[in-house]
Amino acid sequence: MQSNPTKSIPGLFGDALEHLGRHFGSEVQLAKAEMAEKIATAEQGAIYVAIAGMLMIPAFVMLLLTFALWLTEMGVAPVLSHLLAAAVGALFSLVLGISGLNRLKAKNLRLTRTIQQIDQDKAAARDLAR
16 A cells, blocks of 8 residues: 555645644744743833832932931921922922833734734745745
C-alpha cells in the first residue's frame, strides 16, 4: 500500500483550518500573558503610589506648616499665611493626582504586542490568499 503524497482540496482545507485553530489558540495565550503582565505592572504602580502617599503626608504637612510660619515671620497675617500654605498643598496634590490618573489610562494598558502580532498574521493571510 502506497500513500499518495498529494492531498485533496477538502483535505488541504481541513489542514488549513486545523493550523488556523492552533494559531488562534497561540494568539489567545499571548493576549492572556500580555494582559497578566500589564495588570501586574498596574498593581505594582498602585502599591508604590499608596505607600509613597502614606509616607509623604506627614512630611508634606510639616513643610506646609513651616511655610506658613515663615510667611508669618515675613509679615503676612497668620490666617493668610496658613491659607496660602493650604493653597500650595492643594495645588501640589492636584498635580500629583492628575499625573497618577494619566498613568492609569487605558492606552497604557493596551495589548500592543498582541495587536501587532495579529496585524502581522492578517498581512500574512492576505499574502497567502493571493
